[in-house]
Amino acid sequence: xxxxxxxxxxxxxxxxxxxxxxxxxxxxxxxxxxxxxxxxxxxxxxxxxxxxxxxxxxxxxxxxxxxxxxxxxxxxxxxxxxxxxxxxxxxxxxxxxxxxxxxxxxxxxxxxxxxxxxxxxxxxxxxxxxxxxxxxxxxxxxxxxxxxxxxxxxxxxxxxxxxxxxxxxxxxxxxxxxxxxxxxxxxxxxxxxxxxxxxxxxxxxxxxxxxxxxxxxxxxxxxxxxxxxxxxxxxxxxxxxxxxxxxxxxxxxxxxxxxxxxxxxxxxxxxxxxxxxxxxxxxxxxxxxxxxxxxxxxxxxxxxxxxxxxxxxxxxxxxxxxxxxxxxxxxxxxxxxxxxxxxxxxxxxxxxxxxxxxxxxxxxxxxxxxxxxxxxxxxxxxxxxxxxxxxxxxxxxxxxxxxxxxxxxxxxxxxxxxxxxxxxxxxxxxxxxxxxxxxxxxxxxxxxxxxxxxxxxxxxx
Numbered sequence: 087x088x089x090x091x092x093x094x095x096x097x098x099x100x101x102x103x104x105x106x107x108x109x110x111x112x113x114x115x116x117x118x119x120x121x122x123x124x125x126x127x128x129x130x131x132x133x134x135x136x137x138x139x140x141x142x143x144x145x146x147x148x149x150x151x152x153x154x155x156x157x158x159x160x161x162x163x164x165x166x167x168x169x170x171x172x173x174x175x176x177x178x179x180x181x182x183x184x185x186x187x188x189x190x191x192x193x194x195x196x197x198x199x200x201x202x203x204x205x206x207x208x209x210x211x212x213x214x215x216x217x218x219x220x221x222x223x224x225x226x227x228x229x230x231x232x233x234x235x236x237x238x239x240x241x242x243x244x245x246x247x248x249x250x251x252x253x254x255x256x257x258x259x260x261x262x263x264x265x266x267x268x269x270x271x272x273x274x275x276x277x278x279x280x281x282x283x284x285x286x287x288x289x290x291x292x293x294x295x296x297x298x299x300x301x302x303x304x305x306x307x308x309x310x311x312x313x314x315x316x317x318x319x320x321x322x323x324x325x326x327x328x329x330x331x332x333x334x335x336x337x338x339x340x341x342x343x344x345x346x347x348x349x350x351x352x353x354x355x356x357x358x359x360x361x362x363x364x365x366x367x368x369x370x371x372x373x374x375x376x377x378x379x380x381x382x383x384x385x386x387x388x389x390x391x392x393x394x395x396x397x398x399x400x401x402x403x404x405x406x407x408x409x410x411x412x413x414x415x416x417x418x419x420x421x422x423x424x425x426x427x428x429x430x431x432x433x434x435x436x437x438x439x440x441x442x443x444x445x446x447x448x449x450x451x452x453x454x455x456x457x458x459x460x461x462x463x464x465x466x467x468x469x470x471x472x473x474x475x476x477x478x479x480x481x482x483x484x485x486x487x488x489x490x491x492x493x494x495x496x497x498x499x500x501x502x503x504x505x506x507x508x509x510x511x512x513x514x515x516x517x518x519x520x521x522x523x524x525x526x527x528x529x530x531x532x533x534x535x536x537x538x539x540x541x542x543x544x545x546x547x
Contacts, residue, residue, distance in 0.1 A: 106152070111142055132283060136286070159176045258276055324419070342479070349512055349533075372434065378490065379441075381532075381543060382465065396517060403520060415444070464481040485521055495507070
């Protein structure tokens with residue numbers, strides 16, 4: 087068997103087998119997680135066509151092919167971590183000056199793949215029996231007919247002219263962002279014609295579907311009530327796996343204490359509206375977040391212990407002078423924490439501009455690895471869905487996180503009468519190994535005073 091395999095390898099090499107290896111993504115990355123295949127065994131691949139997507143530290147990298155050929159084998163499964171320089175894809179490419187490979191050679195090459203080659207797979211070689219010289223030859227009519235040759239595979243459609251819907255099992259080419267957008271809109275990408283190279287589907291192709299008001303589906307909706315016994319198995323890979331690992335580590339190692347306080351934000355909302363009306367064209371529109379970040383910077387001067395990282399293996403607390411506030415942002419692919427660096431050196435307008443830039447980069451998936459690490463304390467907000475209160479999970483190995491809940495008009499007693507005021511709750515969690523309840527309460531109360539009397543934000547510098 088070893089000798090047979092060696093013969094096959096030698097024959098395949100003469101046909102022109104090229105191995106594409108996991109490229110060096112940079113920044114000292116030693117391995118990457120495979121999150122999506124854009125090709126399958128047997129697929130034709132054009133030069134510059136995407137073949138796989140990998141993820142490193144929450145940043146997705148798409149890997150193209152630098153040659154044209156046919157996929158012979160894949161180097162791993164989705165969710166598997168591949169080392170830099172390891173085999174990613176093996177392609178059968180046209181050899182220089184060699185004739186096109188025969189169908190038999192293609193079957194032998196496919197045998198190298200981990201996937202089955204189907205009904206035309208070569209059977210194990212056995213020694214043919216020697217004919218008996220005394221036996222009479224069989225009449226020609228008794229001879230069995232030779233099997234019909236296999237039909238050649240249909241040629242792939244020309245780039246930019248895909249016909250929808252595609253065949254059952256045919257996987258359309260699209261980036262992770264396009265796939266997530268289509269999934270949210272309930273669109274089956276197999277029914278969308280791609281206009282990119284090798285029929286790749288772009289955001290513009292989805293926009294065309296939306297403009298035409300196309301409806302997706304394969305029949306009229308079911309009428310009446312019926313039990314749904316379906317079960318969908320979703321493999322936890324990529325960003326979702328990283329989030330799961332991060333949250334599990336935080337809850338496993340950190341004893342959380344959550345402190346909730348009500349804050350009257352009427353004055354700071356009035357100030358925000360006034361500043362937005364008088365802002366310059368080159369200044370960003372202000373939200374509440376830059377004011378909260380400014381209040382956190384000032385409150386950290388009184389309680390510097392909350393602006394820290396706890397190395398629980400070495401039992402060392404790294405307390406930072408610079409305030410690098412992590413901003414939890416929801417993206418189509420999951421939750422990421424963008425890092426607004428050196429907030430102590432930014433004013434309200436500069437903070438707002440940086441918040442907007444990072445949020446846009448996170449949504450587009452272009453945020454860099456450096457922008458996703460190095461935070462010393464985190465703020466999280468669910469916006470209008472913030473609820474009355476929640477218990478935010480600390481971004482390990484930090485020791486504090488400030489959570490924003492939704493604003494509401496509530497009747498507030500001023501000592502003489504009830505007045506309508508804009509009120510929200512701050513839900514903040516702390517690492518109780520490092521932060522005592524008194525220090526947690528002092529920190530949050532300081533933020534409360536600064537937001538309720540926002541002129542103090544500017545008096546503090």
